Amino acid sequence: AFEVLIVGGGPAGAAAAIYTARKGIRTGIAAERFGGQVLDTMAIENFISVQHTEGPKLVAQLEQHVGDYDVDVMNLQRAQKLIPATSEGGLHEVVLENGASLKARSVILATGARWRQINVPGEEQYKNKGVAYCPHCDGPLFKGKRVAVIGGGNSGVEAAIDLAGIVAHVTLIEYDSALRADAVLQRKLATLPNVQIVTSAMTTEVLGDGEKVTGLVYKDRSGDARHQVALEGIFVQIGLVPNTEWLRGAVGLSQHGEIEVDHRGHTSQPGIFAAGDATTIPFKQIVIAMGDGAKAGLSAFDYLIRLPAE
Numbered sequence: 023a024f025e026v027l028i029v030g031g032g033p034a035g036a037a038a039a040i041y042t043a044r045k046g047i048r049t050g051i052a053a054e055r056f057g058g059q060v061l062d063t064m065a066i067e068n069f070i071s072v073q074h075t076e077g078p079k080l081v082a083q084l085e086q087h088v089g090d091y092d093v094d095v096m097n098l099q100r101a102q103k104l105i106p107a108t109s110e111g112g113l114h115e116v117v118l119e120n121g122a123s124l125k126a127r128s129v130i131l132a133t134g135a136r137w138r139q140i141n142v143p144g145e146e147q148y149k150n151k152g153v154a155y156c157p158h159c160d161g162p163l164f165k166g167k168r169v170a171v172i173g174g175g176n177s178g179v180e181a182a183i184d185l186a187g188i189v190a191h192v193t194l195i196e197y198d199s200a201l202r203a204d205a206v207l208q209r210k211l212a213t214l215p216n217v218q219i220v221t222s223a224m225t226t227e228v229l230g231d232g233e234k235v236t237g238l239v240y241k242d243r244s245g246d247a248r249h250q251v252a253l254e255g256i257f258v259q260i261g262l263v264p265n266t267e268w269l270r271g272a273v274g275l276s277q278h279g280e281i282e283v284d285h286r287g288h289t290s291q292p293g294i295f296a297a298g299d300a301t302t303i304p305f306k307q308i309v310i311a312m313g314d315g316a317k318a319g320l321s322a323f324d325y326l327i328r329l330p331a332e
């Protein structure tokens with residue numbers, strides 16, 4: 023059995039592994055895809071102290087750093103079920119999709135999240151070529167350009183306010199007949215001169231020239247008319263979904279499916295910790311996920327040293 027089993031190999035899981043391995047405790051990582059969302063990222067310019075890097079390069083460095091320690095990395099392994107220990111200090115069990123089962127004295131959940139997609143033609147083709155999901159990450163790449171934000175909930179309206187200060191023009195597209203964001207955000211949005219709000223609009227296509235985004239098409243839901251908007255960037259803000267479906271019933275989840283954690287990364291189960299985008303910790307970013315993973319690693323260590331000797 024492992025002393026610490028980490029599920030997830032993104033920035034949070036990798037940081038947790040390095041911290042626990044450096045304590046000399048037997049550490050394993052089971053990850054569906056080592057690197058996580060970072061593998062899907064091109065330019066990264068807000069990973070503090072590294073002015074510019076690229077996702078695959080950062081993942082290779084993460085892999086090397088983890089590889090410097092005695093960590094059992096089980097890549098391409100998807101966890102299907104978590105069975106918490108029945109007594110405090112007992113072994114937790116993680117069942118993998120391939121039928122195998124891993125046992126560990128403590129578990130760190132770091133399965134991350136995924137952005138909900140609009141699933142229209144062009145979205146996949148132009149990902150990282152104009153189609154973006156993270157305004158904190160990619161906003162500055164569109165300085166002085168025209169963008170659309172798809173989604174009029176809190177994250178969409180926050181993104182539109184944020185981007186309006188950087189880009190030339192923002193078109194905010196909402197499917198419903200009214201925005202759903204908090205009133206205070208909507209009031210702020212209404213004061214911005216370079217934002218146009220379009221409601222009752224269904225985005226049907228991302229347009230491009232083969233290299234990058236050139237526009238989008240939306241259908242007016244109150245009729246049949248289709249409209250084209252010329253622009254350089256599209257921020258999809260229709261939800262970030264935590265990869266926690268497999269944890270239902272095992273640990274406490276918020277109404278959005280995020281793993282509920284306290285400021286030390288403890289979940290509702292003793293000996294089970296969580297870190298990164300899969301949790302209720304706000305602001306989903308690489309530096310935050312890494313700090314959070316380190317914290318969960320140290321909390322797992324704290325837990326283990328307090329267990330009575332076997």
Ligand code: FAD
Binds near residue numbers: 035069268298
């Ligand atoms: P993830 O990176 O999501 O990793 C989760 C890990 O868990 C993966 O290894 C995954 O395979 C694994 N996993 C999931 N489910 C299971 C399961 N059931 N069993 C086993 N393993 C599982 N942030 C920045 O700070 N700067 C940026 O420039 C930036 N750009 C981004 C661009 C894009 C396109 C995207 C999608 C995100 C970007 N982000 C950026 C956000 C950043 O990537 C995330 O905040 C960060 O990766 C979260 O780390 P994590 O370890 O919590 O989760």
